[in-house]
Each structure stands twice: as C-alpha cells, then as structure tokens.
Amino acid sequence: MAVACAVLMLAITSLSAYIRMARIGLGCAPWPQCYVQRATMPTEAVAALDGDAVVAARIAHRVTTSAAMLLIVALLFKTLAQQPVLRSQGRLALALLGVALFLAVLGRMAGDSRWPPVILGNLLGGFAMFALSVRLVQAASPGPAPAMGTRGLRPWLIVALGLGLLQAGLGAMGSGEHVAHGCGESALCGLHRMAGVAVGAALLALGVAAWRAGLRAGAAIGLLAVLQVGIGWLLAGEVAPLVLALAHNFLAALLLALLASLLPPRA
Template sequence: MAIACAVLVLAITSLSAFIRLSRAGLGCEPWPQCQAQVLLEAKQGAVTAPGGAVAAARIAHRITAVGALLLVVAMLMTAYASSPPLARQGRLVVALLGLAVFLAVLGRMTADSRLPAVVLGNLLAGLAMFAVSWRLVAATRPAGGATPPDTAWVRLALALLAVQIMLGGLVSAAHAGSSCPGLAGCDLGAASWQAFNPWHEPDPGAAAGAGALLHMAHRAAGILTAIVVGTVGFAAWRRGHRAGALAVGLVVLELAAGAALVARSTPLALALAHNVLAALLLAAVASLLPDRRPPHGG
C-alpha cells in the first residue's frame, strides 16, 4: 500500500503542476507572446472553458486525490490495528493524513486564487507528502546494513532543497520564467523585489524583466543546492546507500532540465519534468535520513 500511495501522490503533484502551468499560459500558441494575454484575461476574470487536456487533468486529479485519501485512511487503520501496533509507520501515515487534509482545505478555499502563497502551499505540501510516502515505503522494508550518513548534512541538503523549491514555485507563480531569456544572465534594470512577496499577485502588464532578481536567486540557489546535495549523495553512496547514487543522478538531471528550460524558452513538457525531478530528488534525499526504527524492526 505504501508504494501505491507514493505513486498516487506523485501523480497528484504532477497533475497539479500541469494544471497550474497551463493556467499560467505555458503551452499556449504562439509562445511566448500569448502568455501575457492569457494572464491578463485570467486577471480580468474572463471565463474561458479549459482545454481538453486541462479538463481531463482536473478530473484525473480529483479521482487520484480521493483514491490517495482512501488509501491513507486504510493504511492508518492497518498500522494501528496490527498487533503490536506499527507505531512508527502509523506516525508517518498520520503526517500523510494531515498533509492531505491541508491540501484539500487549501484547494477548497482558494480554488480561483492566483496568489504565489497559494501556489507555494500546494507545491510544498504536495512534495512533502510524496517525501513522507517514500519514507513510509522505506519503513516497510528490512533495515539495511549501510553506515548511516551524517544527519546534519542530510538535513542541510533537505533545507536547501526546500528553499530552492520555494524559489522555483515563486518563479512559476510570479511568471518570472521569461525574465531571463538566456543562460548568460539577466537584465536587472526592470527587476523588482516585489516578485519575492508570496502575497503579491503578479501583474500581467509588468515589465518583462520584473522577476529577474527572483530568477537569478533561483539559479544561484540551484548551484549551491546541487553542490551540497551532490556531495551528500556521493558520500552516502560510498557508504552503501543506493538512494545516494539516485540523488546524484537526479541532481544532474535537474540541472540539465533547468538549463534546458531557459535555453528553450520554458516549454510545458520540460517544466513538468523539472517539477517531477524535484519531487523525486526531495524523496531521495529524505530517504537518507537515519532510520530510527527499534532493533527488532518494529
């Protein structure tokens, strides 16, 4: 059930990203000129029927979310009905249930909101739910004999990943992806600190480079995060943790996806891949945290 839950949560976060990015104009034609018009119509409250792909994604998102919630409730009942109760797994499932309820309430109360804070809430809670699901998968397997990695460094890597994901969410929510059209750098002449404010709704009519500072911060934090996560992953790999090798590989792929996003003017497919890779990377690093299960495995 834990593996099924992780798969469902990854599907939910991916569908949510597709809906969010499509609403932001990614994938419209002719790109990127059409994005400003899409955002302006949305801000003015123009009601437009969603495209077939977006409508299907919304239906799939709701069905998958209900399925995941039912599975979490079933796992919670199983964990505490066992003899003896699976307390450690139960705590992880309780965390999953709390995150699921938070996402459900947030989605219900902010269905039409375009505030970056709402985007961040959905993004961070969804990715946290996937990371906890992956920890639950690890908790159901026998403990390995690999030497535990340094907890402080793993926590630092997780903290940097969280900050980087927040910056990425802000870049997406503030529509700052086109503020730096090239890999060489950004024109900071029209840049505004307002892009860092999650409670400020982006203005579709703002200058093209308004989000340049935010975009550059995301790039700089990405390099720092890649160095730390890559180092932690490589050290864990040498100690026998396969998740360490996975983290190193995912860091390389994530950097490549980020560079390709800029070089190819933010295509929808690459933006979705960037989101999925972030979820997988967060889960891989979270799985490097030392397993504190009792010696008997319960």
C-alpha cells in the same frame, strides 16, 4: 497499500504541476505574448481557457486525490489495528493524513487562486506527501531499518532537504512572474537559477559522501542533481517547453523523496 499510496502521490503532484503550469501559459501559442497576457487576466478568465487536456487532468486530479485520501485512512486504521501497534508506520500515516487535510482545506478555501502562499502550499505539500509515502513504503518493508549507516550524514541530509524545498519554492514563484524574454528580466528567476547551481553542487558532494558511506543511492542523488541543473538552465531561456517544466517538477519530487528516504531513524 503503501506502494499504491506512493504511486498516487506522485501522480497527484504531477497532475497538479501540469494544471498549474498549463494555466500560467507555459507552452502556449503564440509565445511569448500569450504567456505575458495571462498575467493580467483574472483567475476565472484563465480557467475559461482550459483545453481538453487540462480539463481531463483536473478530473484525474480529483479522482486520485479522493482515492489517496481513502487509502491513507485505510493505512492509518491498519497500523492501529495491528498487534502490537505499528507506531512508526502509524506516525507516518497520521502525518500523511494531516498534510492531506491541510491541502483539502487550502483547496476549498483558495480554489484556483494564484496567490503565492497557495501555490507554495500546494507544491510543497504535495512533495511532502510523496516523501512521507516513500518513507511509509520503507517502514512497511521487511528487513533492517532504512539508512542505518547514514547517521553521520543526517544533518547534511536535513540541510539538503531544506535547501531543496526552498529551491522548489523559488522555482514555483519564478515560473509565475510571466517574463517574456527569459530569466534575465526576473530577479527571482535569476536567483532560482544561481541558487540551483549552488544546491546542485551541494547535492553532488552529498551524493559522493553517501556513496563513500556504502549507499548506492549516492549515485542517484548525483545523477538527479545534474539532471535538475541541466533542465533548469534550459528552462531559463526565452522558450520554456511545458514538457521540460514537468520533468523538472517530477525530478524534484523524486530527489526530495530520495533524500527523505535516506534519513536514518533517531537514535
């Protein structure tokens, strides 16, 4: 059940990203006029432009979010019904339920709003739910507790998670500025690009430290960091293909979940 929950969370974050990016005009034609034009259109007018793929994605998003909510509730009841009570898994399931309810209320109150706090809430909430579900998979798996040899890395992992979330937020805000000719015209986009290099370098250093601590996941951290920086610089050009933007979002979710999975339990 925990694995199914993680798969659903990754699907939800990807579908949500596709809907958001398609609606702001990434990949639209004629580029970049259509992209800039959408900045002045009301939300209802933008929604009216939804193609078949976006409509299908919205339906799939509703189905997967409903299924995920039911699965989270089932997981919570399962952990509480066990004897002895699975406290670690129960806390994770409860946290998942809390974030899911927050996003449900946010969606009901704000709808398809392009207001920055709504965009950030949906994006970071989705990433948090995927990371929590990955931790839940770990907690439900037999064997030793995850990342027991990384206690010395814990502060750096927390810092890396914070920087990653901040960078994701900057990216979401920068993608919505509707700049016609690349990142050079947007201070926020430029900040996101330069910060991405710094965060990528920090993640590479963390990956090396994790590898030296005996964690093979250190190599994955380094690889994901390099891919993210590379895709980010490609997206900073005059043309921003939708598929690259989706890959950027997908890899960000994987990277944040990987960092969260390496956090050792408190002593």
